[in-house]
Amino acid sequence: xxxSGKSDEKLWMxxxxxxxxxxxxxxxxxxxxxLQLAKKDDFPHMIFYGPEGAGKKTRIRIFLSELFxxxxxxxxxxxxxxxxxxxxxxxxxxxxxxxxxxxxxIFNLL
Numbered sequence: 001x002x003x004s005g006k007s008d009e010k011l012w013m014x015x016x017x018x019x020x021x022x023x024x025x026x027x028x029x030x031x032x033x034x035l036q037l038a039k040k041d042d043f044p045h046m047i048f049y050g051p052e053g054a055g056k057k058t059r060i061r062i063f064l065s066e067l068f069x070x071x072x073x074x075x076x077x078x079x080x081x082x083x084x085x086x087x088x089x090x091x092x093x094x095x096x097x098x099x100x101x102x103x104x105x106i107f108n109l110l
Contacts, residue, residue: 021062026055034059038066060101068098 018024024031037043048056064072073096080091092103 018058018062019065021066024055024059024062027059031059034063035066038063057101060099064096064099072096072098 021031021035048060050056061072075094075096078093078095080093082089082091090105092105094101094103
């Protein structure tokens, strides 16, 4: 048997990330609001913000899976970089057949 050097090990946080609404233990009011919105035919555009590691992506994925099923977990990542003079703006675009999200980072190149 040949060892390819690859491992199926995941980071602890990725291994234990909640994937079901019953596993969300923080901010129960926010969870309830999102789950009520998921039951409606029409809901507003939403922007989620907060500090890194607060659970925004986790809560959004669970909300989307309530709406569309497990297909939301089949995502594509694409990174675009725009450079102008000494500033570099990096866009990380994450999408599935059901949603699109982005993360923007701005760097000064000196």
